[in-house]
Amino acid sequence: MDENRLKSIVLKLTQLGYRVTPDAFDIIRGIDPSVLEDNLDRIRDMARDGWITKEVLEKMIGGSRSDRVEVSVSTTTMQQVIESRVEIVRDPYREVEKGVTIQHFYKLFVDRFDKLSKLIRMHSGWNTATSIEAALKARQGEDVKVIGMVMEKKITKRYIGILLEDLDSTVKVIVPFDDPELKAKGEQILVDQVIGVAGVRGRMDTIIAKEIVFPDIPPRKPRKADEEVYAALISDLHVGSKLFLRDRFEKFIRWIKGDVYIEGLDRIRSKLKYIVVAGDIVDGVGIYPNQERELEIKDTYGQYDAALRMIKEIPSSIEIVIIPGNHDATDKTQPQPPPMKYVKDYIDGCENIHIVGNPVWVKIHGIEILVYHGRSLDSVIASIPGFSANRVDEAMEVLIRARHLTPIYNDSSPITPTSIDTLIIDEIPDIFHAGHVHIEKQRYYKGVLIVNSGAWQAQTSYQKLNGITPTPAIIPIIDLSRLSVKLVDFS
Numbered sequence: 001m002d003e004n005r006l007k008s009i010v011l012k013l014t015q016l017g018y019r020v021t022p023d024a025f026d027i028i029r030g031i032d033p034s035v036l037e038d039n040l041d042r043i044r045d046m047a048r049d050g051w052i053t054k055e056v057l058e059k060m061i062g063g064s065r066s067d068r069v070e071v072s073v074s075t076t077t078m079q080q081v082i083e084s085r086v087e088i089v090r091d092p093y094r095e096v097e098k099g100v101t102i103q104h105f106y107k108l109f110v111d112r113f114d115k116l117s118k119l120i121r122m123h124s125g126w127n128t129a130t131s132i133e134a135a136l137k138a139r140q141g142e143d144v145k146v147i148g149m150v151m152e153k154k155i156t157k158r159y160i161g162i163l164l165e166d167l168d169s170t171v172k173v174i175v176p177f178d179d180p181e182l183k184a185k186g187e188q189i190l191v192d193q194v195i196g197v198a199g200v201r202g203r204m205d206t207i208i209a210k211e212i213v214f215p216d217i218p219p220r221k222p223r224k225a226d227e228e229v230y231a232a233l234i235s236d237l238h239v240g241s242k243l244f245l246r247d248r249f250e251k252f253i254r255w256i257k258g259d260v261y262i263e264g265l266d267r268i269r270s271k272l273k274y275i276v277v278a279g280d281i282v283d284g285v286g287i288y289p290n291q292e293r294e295l296e297i298k299d300t301y302g303q304y305d306a307a308l309r310m311i312k313e314i315p316s317s318i319e320i321v322i323i324p325g326n327h328d329a330t331d332k333t334q335p336q337p338p339p340m341k342y343v344k345d346y347i348d349g350c351e352n353i354h355i356v357g358n359p360v361w362v363k364i365h366g367i368e369i370l371v372y373h374g375r376s377l378d379s380v381i382a383s384i385p386g387f388s389a390n391r392v393d394e395a396m397e398v399l400i401r402a403r404h405l406t407p408i409y410n411d412s413s414p415i416t417p418t419s420i421d422t423l424i425i426d427e428i429p430d431i432f433h434a435g436h437v438h439i440e441k442q443r444y445y446k447g448v449l450i451v452n453s454g455a456w457q458a459q460t461s462y463q464k465l466n467g468i469t470p471t472p473a474i475i476p477i478i479d480l481s482r483l484s485v486k487l488v489d490f491s
């Protein structure tokens with residue numbers, strides 16, 4: 001609020017014999033002056049002891065709907081003072097060629113090997129790695145160092161056996177369990193990922209590993225926004241499902257608009273500028289057997305109508321980035337294009353809503369976010385001993401170390417055959433945001449803020465069967481100037 005206008009309102013209140021407490025000033029600053037002026041009588045009624053307190057103003061904001069003041073004022077203020085800065089840096093579905101053939105799969109894996117082995121060679125001492133063929137020519141007991149793609153992984157009682165291949169040869173790598181650190185690293189190796197192995201030449205065309213290297217990222221200092229501004233990271237609405245928690249999602253929207261007051265969050269709300277949605281906006285139709293029994297809205301169009309109607313209620317001053325998930329109406333192979341044209345048509349004219357593909361690299365207020373729905377997390381979690389959905393943040397860290405969003409090639413996380421591997425994490429983001437698992441988790445890894453944004457759907461029968469307890473309606477809101485997380489519970 002303009003300081004002169006603030007002064008004139010406070011002066012007016014003072015002339016009327018009222019005094020304003022310091023904490024009430026902060027609230028007054030976030031409210032449109034005209035709203036305050038229109039409600040002076042109500043404020044005076046509530047402040048009978050002569051003091052305009054924080055509680056009095058909160059009571060004014062939180063009044064009944066019929067007589068509520070226009071409380072979307074904070075966002076109106078925000079729209080005036082916070083500039084929109086959204087840049088789609090990379091939307092990989094756009095890199096997919098037309099007319100793909102089976103040959104493209106071969107090219108894709110060669111490209112993956114080529115790019116990720118180059119990243120491993122950048123690690124200190126790894127530019128001397130040889131081909132597998134050369135390593136196999138070494139004498140037994142001699143030191144060797146190779147880079148390859150994992151064809152098979154087998155965990156036994158005493159070691160992990162890896163079948164590693166490069167462009168010409170294969171070799172069996174034994175990861176012994178006598179070194180706990182090496183064992184832990186070995187357990188996190190994923191089939192189809194590219195790794196470096198240093199060890200000694202063993203018997204019968206084997207290498208006994210002494211060191212394992214992932215492409216990984218170097219430690220880095222994340223970028224930070226040059227002003228205090230917030231982004232809410234959400235995902236997995238599943239609109240259309242009987243289990244979609246409509247009342248909680250509507251509460252979230254009402255909070256953004258100012259219709260719901262939450263203690264201690266008004267400053268964040270007034271500076272909330274971005275919402276990033278990591279897929280599964282709707283529950284879809286025919287996604288899994290007998291899904292229709294669990295659907296409240298049984299057609300895709302109706303589901304998107306309901307979802308977008310709610311999303312369009314969000315003030316236009318807030319920039320919204322939406323990617324699809326495996327439940328959305330688009331190709332299921334990754335990278336996924338945006339949801340069907342109907343969705344784009346529905347939001348036609350809403351310039352603050354950006355519908356893009358999955359994954360996407362997007363820069364908001366100078367902070368780069370890699371947004372990925374997270375379908376590959378299922379197979380990553382299933383592949384690593386001791387991992388579960390509750391450790392989804394660690395599984396996301398595994399993806400960063402692998403420098404790949406879908407390291408394991410299998411049916412549950414299909415990829416589009418392309419001559420370049422578009423799912424490599426080439427550009428290191430400041431924030432890595434995913435969903436899919438329906439469990440809210442965050443952690444920092446080498447300067448990257450990892451966030452899984454949970455869901456807005458209650459526990460499904462599938463999740464119950466698999467012992468997954470979702471954390472719906474708890475959302476991480478990121479202060480982009482500090483890269484810190486505030487969890488807000490809308491349940």
Ligand SMILES: [Fe+2]
Nearest residue numbers: 236280325436
């Ligand atoms: Fe989901």
